[in-house]
Amino acid sequence: MMAEKIEIILEKCLARLKAGEKVEDCLRDFPDRRAELEPLLLAAAGLYSIPEISVSDDFRRESYDRLMVHIRNESQPEASRRFRLPQLNFRVFVPAAMVALLALLLWLVSPGVIPAPVPAKINPGQFSLSILSGNVETLAAGETVWQTAENTTELNTGTQVRTSADAHAVITFFDGSTATLDPGTEVAVAESSYVNQQSVHIVLNQFSGETWNNVIGTGTEQPYYAVQTPLVTLVAQGTSFSSQVGAAGATNLAVSEGTVKVIDKQNTAVSVGKDQQLNIVTNLTAAASPVDIPTPKNELSLSLSPSGVSSVCDPNGASTGYLQNGISFNQIPNSIVALSANGQIIQIEQPVSGEYTITVRSTVQADMVLAIQLIQNNQSVYQQNLALPAVTANDWTVNLNLTNPANITASNDIVSVEPLTGTSPESVVQMPLAIQRATALTAATASPNTGTVATGSTKTTPTTKTAPAASAATSATSTTQPSSSNTVPPAAITKTTTTTGTTITTTKPPAVTVPPVAVTPTTITTTTTTTTTTTTTTVPSAVTPPAVKPTTTTPSGPVSNSIK
Amino acid sequence: MAIEGDVEAFGVLYNTFLNQIFRYVFYQVNDRMKAEDITQEVFIKSWKSIQTCRGKEDTFAAWLYRIAHNHIVDTFRKNKQEISLELIDPVGDANTESEAEKSLEWQKAVAALKTLPEPQRQLIILKFLEGAENDEIGDIMGKRQGAIRALQMRALDNLRKKLRSGIE
Numbered sequence: 176m177m178a179e180k181i182e183i184i185l186e187k188c189l190a191r192l193k194a195g196e197k198v199e200d201c202l203r204d205f206p207d208r209r210a211e212l213e214p215l216l217l218a219a220a221g222l223y224s225i226p227e228i229s230v231s232d233d234f235r236r237e238s239y240d241r242l243m244v245h246i247r248n249e250s251q252p253e254a255s256r257r258f259r260l261p262q263l264n265f266r267v268f269v270p271a272a273m274v275a276l277l278a279l280l281l282w283l284v285s286p287g288v289i290p291a292p293v294p295a296k297i298n299p300g301q302f303s304l305s306i307l308s309g310n311v312e313t314l315a316a317g318e319t320v321w322q323t324a325e326n327t328t329e330l331n332t333g334t335q336v337r338t339s340a341d342a343h344a345v346i347t348f349f350d351g352s353t354a355t356l357d358p359g360t361e362v363a364v365a366e367s368s369y370v371n372q373q374s375v376h377i378v379l380n381q382f383s384g385e386t387w388n389n390v391i392g393t394g395t396e397q398p399y400y401a402v403q404t405p406l407v408t409l410v411a412q413g414t415s416f417s418s419q420v421g422a423a424g425a426t427n428l429a430v431s432e433g434t435v436k437v438i439d440k441q442n443t444a445v446s447v448g449k450d451q452q453l454n455i456v457t458n459l460t461a462a463a464s465p466v467d468i469p470t471p472k473n474e475l476s477l478s479l480s481p482s483g484v485s486s487v488c489d490p491n492g493a494s495t496g497y498l499q500n501g502i503s504f505n506q507i508p509n510s511i512v513a514l515s516a517n518g519q520i521i522q523i524e525q526p527v528s529g530e531y532t533i534t535v536r537s538t539v540q541a542d543m544v545l546a547i548q549l550i551q552n553n554q555s556v557y558q559q560n561l562a563l564p565a566v567t568a569n570d571w572t573v574n575l576n577l578t579n580p581a582n583i584t585a586s587n588d589i590v591s592v593e594p595l596t597g598t599s600p601e602s603v604v605q606m607p608l609a610i611q612r613a614t615a616l617t618a619a620t621a622s623p624n625t626g627t628v629a630t631g632s633t634k635t636t637p638t639t640k641t642a643p644a645a646s647a648a649t650s651a652t653s654t655t656q657p658s659s660s661n662t663v664p665p666a667a668i669t670k671t672t673t674t675t676g677t678t679i680t681t682t683k684p685p686a687v688t689v690p691p692v693a694v695t696p697t698t699i700t701t702t703t704t705t706t707t708t709t710t711t712t713t714v715p716s717a718v719t720p721p722a723v724k725p726t727t728t729t730p731s732g733p734v735s736n737s738i739k
Numbered sequence: 740m741a742i743e744g745d746v747e748a749f750g751v752l753y754n755t756f757l758n759q760i761f762r763y764v765f766y767q768v769n770d771r772m773k774a775e776d777i778t779q780e781v782f783i784k785s786w787k788s789i790q791t792c793r794g795k796e797d798t799f800a801a802w803l804y805r806i807a808h809n810h811i812v813d814t815f816r817k818n819k820q821e822i823s824l825e826l827i828d829p830v831g832d833a834n835t836e837s838e839a840e841k842s843l844e845w846q847k848a849v850a851a852l853k854t855l856p857e858p859q860r861q862l863i864i865l866k867f868l869e870g871a872e873n874d875e876i877g878d879i880m881g882k883r884q885g886a887i888r889a890l891q892m893r894a895l896d897n898l899r900k901k902l903r904s905g906i907e
Contacts, residue, residue, distance in 0.1 A: 182888040185895075186873070193870075215892065218899040222852075222867035225845045228765060229758045230775065238779045242753060245783050246746055370747045 181211055188216055192223060236412075237436070237444065243399065244408040244438045247365070247378065296607035299349045299369035300332045303604040307492030309342025309358065327604060330364070337361040338384065343491045345506050345602060350375045351391040351609025352400055355493055355506045360384025365403065369608075378403060385419040389505035390433075393612055407455050410436040416447075417508055426455045429468055431509055471509070471524035475577070476548040477533060479519045482541035482565075486601050487521055490529025494601035495521055499536050501613035504603045526577055530590065532600040533573040540565050547575060547589070559589060568594035749789075753782055756800060759869055760807050766864045767811050769853060777814060781807045800871075801878040808861060808879075851901040859894035866891065 188201035198216045202209045230238075304313065305327050312321040316333030324336070324344075338344050338356045346354045348367055352375070356362065366378035375398030379386070382405065390400040390411040400411040405424025409416065414433035420426055428435060429452040438444045443459040451465040479485045486496020486504070493506035497514060505512055509524040535545055542564050549557035563571050574590040760781055765774035785806050852860055861880060865871040871879070877887045 182885075182892050185892055186888055189866075189891075214899045215895040218895045218902065219867065221844060221848045221902070222863060222898075225848060225868060227868075228762055230761045230778070234775050235754075235757060238757070238775070238782075239750065239753060241779065242782050242786070243746065243750065246749060246786055366746070368747055370750065376747060376750075 181208060184208055185212065185215055188212060189219055192216065192220055240399075240401075240410045240436055241438055241442055241444060244401070244403075244410070245442060247403065247408075248440060297349060297369065298329075299367055299375075301329050301349065302332070302334075302364050302367055303347040303606070304328045304330055304336060305345040305347065305602040305604060307343040307345060307602060310339040311342050311344045311356075312337050312339075327602075332364050332367045335361065335363040343493060345493065346379075347604040347606060348375075348377050349606050349608055350377070350398060351502065351504070351606050351612075352377060352398065353389050353504065353506055354379055354402075355387040355389075355508060357385040357387075357508070360386060362386060374399065375608075377401070380404075381418055381420050383420050385417060385508075387415070387417045387506070387508040389415045391503070391609065391612075406439060406458065408438045410438065412436060415505055415511070423456075428453045428455075429509075431511060470553065472552055473525055474550040475523045475526040475531070475575075476546075476550060477521040478546040478548070479535060480542075480544040481516060481518045482539045483535050483537040483543040483563075484514070484519055485521065485533060485535045485545065486603075487523065488532040488534070488600045488602075489523070490527055490531065492602060494603060495523070496534070496601070498603065498605070499538055500605075500610065502603070502605055502609055503613075504601070506602075528577060531575045531577060533575060534595060534600055535563060535571040535573065536595070537565060537569045540569075542566075543571075545571075545573065547573075561589075561592060563592075570595035572600065749786055752799065756803055757782075759800070760803060763804060763807055763864055763869060764811060766849060766852060766868055767860065768814075769849070777807075777810060781810050784810060798875065798878060801875060804865070804879045812857075847902060848898075851898055854901055855894060855897055858890060859897055862887065862890050863894050863898065 184205055188205070191201050192198065198213070198220050201216060202213055205212060304311065304324055306324060311324040313324045313328070313330060314321045314335040314337075315331065321337070330336075336344065336346065336356065338358055338360045340358050342356075342358055344356045346356065346362070346364065348354075348364075349369065354362065361382040361384060363380040363382070364377075365380045366376060368376045370376055374396065377398060377400045379388070379401070380403045386402065388400070388402060388411065390398060390413065392398060392413050397413055398411075400414075402409040402411075402418050404418065404420045404426040406426050409418055409426075409428055412434040414435055415431040416433075416435050417429045417431075418426060419429075428437060428447055430447050430449055432449055434449070435447045436444055437447060437453060437455065437459060439455070439459040441458060441460065445453065445459050445462075445465065447453045447465045450468050452468050453462060453465040455462045475487075477485060477487060484497035484499055486494050486498070487507070487510075488494040489507045493508075495505045495507040495510040495512050497503050497512065497519060503512055503514070507523055511520075511522045513520050533545065533547070535543055537543060542562060545561040545563060547557075547559045547561070548555055561573060571592065572595045573592050576588055576590050757778065761774055761778045764777045764781070765771065768774050768777065781803070785803055788806070852863055855863065858880065862876060865876045865879060866873075873884055873887050873891075876882075877884055880887070882890070
């Protein structure tokens with residue numbers, strides 16, 4: 176009896192200690208048991224004073240990623256099974272978390288369980304398939320026959336998609352994240368969900384071919400976006416990356432933005448950072464460490480002044496850029512888009528041959544300046560500055576022909592500059608969640624046009640690829656653009672092609688009134704080592720219909736400019 | 740895709756219980772990295788066996804703690820590893836003299852904890868470091884309330900003696 180009583184008294188005192196009372200307070204209430212209680216309570220008080228420890232954020236994230244990968248790997252052969260949680264009777268253990276958990280678990284154990292309600296417009300379980308070119312087929316979950324897909328089809332999670340040898344396609348997930356599929360690629364959207372309407376959860380199984388993945392995060396919320404190949408799982412962490420799957424599942428990962436965590440079947444993990452690549456043939460233990468991606472030989476760079484946004488559509492139909500409502504998209508492999516108060520930059524590494532359509536949309540009523548720059552072996556070899564006057568049009572399209580990207584000084588030029596009319600050239604599916612999360616780019620977010628264009632040095636995304644000469648050329652030519660006078664809509668194309676010590680500047684009147692210049696840069700191979708030669712050609716303004724077709728002129732002098 | 744909901748749900752469970760399980764493991768193994776490894780294994784193990792969990796325990800937490808406990812016991816058994824008596828500081832470097840003193844006390848308490856018999860150590864960790872109530876502890880340890888109170892008293896008494904004698 177005595178022993179039991181002291182145990183009960185001890186229990187009462189422990190409860191009081193836990194509530195914040197002192198040892199002495201308890202002892203005062205049990206003076207006759209002081210001798211027995213005091214050492215026990217002092218020992219207990221010492222334990223209560225041990226500070227609470229917790230896991231590091233890094234461990235939490237890393238462990239979560241590994242757990243999810245493990246679970247999915249374990250679950251795949253039995254995709255239909257469903258676990259049963261124990262009956263729950265949570266009381267005071269982490270009360271707040273328990274309430275949330277209880278709600279979730281009640282949902283899970285309910286008969287005829289249905290998904291948690293989500294806003295009507297957001298369909299986490301669906302994705303959009305945009306066919307950019309060629310033949311694309313789909314295989315719905317449970318089906319056995321592949322079907323020819325249609326453009327912008329809404330498909331359900333579980334559907335497989337494959338592209339033919341000449342096809343390009345883009346999968347747009349419900350949060351706006353995209354996977355661009357190269358020819359000969361086969362994937363399945365294994366998971367697409369919106370956990371508690373807060374956390375985006377996307378898993379893409381990639382069986383073959385190459386994907387370019389652009390993951391859309393917000394300032395506070397990064398989605399769980401993973402690409403599972405036969406050998407590894409690639410977990411994105413604020414990322415743009417390409418994943419190539421070859422024979423026997425061999426996987427090549429190349430990261431352009433952020434970090435990608437690679438986890439193999441043995442749960443070994445490796446992080447691959449920006450501008451790094453990793454090749455996995457069997458598993459991570461056998462794989463070499465990530466290595467730097469070689470600097471691209473060729474690069475197309477577009478810079479736009481702050482009063483607008485732009486996008487570029489490549490010859491395959493993929494697009495990268497911004498829309499006026501703030502939605503960003505990046506479907507072109509190895510491209511980067513960045514927006515800052517200084518303007519917008521798009522960079523495309525190793526551009527392919529063909530015609531690029533650049534779309535420029537104003538966000539405020541102001542003139543815009545678009546700089547098109549080609550960089551080869553870290554040297555700026557070609558630049559055109561287009562002044563796009565607000566008085567003429569708000570939105571523009573510029574067609575740029577890159578006929579030989581491997582030798583971009585040789586044969587590239589602007590084909591046309593026209594006000595944007597009709598259908599937008601981009602294949603961008605604006606998902607409701609992406610629209611909700613986007614911040615419209617208006618006067619509040621865009622600075623007034625300062626008359627200069629953003630250059631590589633002003634972009635928010637760091638790059639080492641912009642040659643110093645390019646910046647110099649830009650600043651040198653930006654002064655030649657016409658001012659916004661009250662008399663004439665002063666659109667102009669200012670073209671600068673820079674080689675070592677040679678600068679060619681051609682200033683043109685409004686693109687809508689006179690055909691734009693088309694310079695043949697092959698003539699700019701002259702190298703001058705100590706002096707700078709500048710040739711400026713100004714063509715008078717003329718009032719003609721806005722349709723722009725190239726004409727040709729042949730300037731004289733040390734450098735010849737051909738206007739087609 | 741029924742598994743999809745399960746994965747999401749388990750992710751929520753993981754986030755809810757991660758710290759608790761980590762602490763529980765940490766105070767038993769006295770090594771942060773080892774505790775992290777074991778914690779992760781506990782969740783993987785719990786995922787694997789979640790289908791067989793049919794309400795033997797009153798709470799999910801109790802079930803998870805039981806898995807953690809068994810896993811720790813297995814780990815020690817496999818490695819034939821003695822429990823480390825190395826002093827640790829759960830919160831890192833102390834900035835003041837007072838903090839340093841407190842830190843030393845904590846370290847001693849944690850070190851003494853390691854020397855307790857396994858059920859006593861388990862109870863102390865659950866009750867004083869994890870903040871569990873007696874009925875939950877009873878659920879986890881499979882003991883009645885009276886037994887828990889008696890064990891608690893013995894554990895505190897034992898701990899006091901260890902601390903007084905400088906951990907023998």
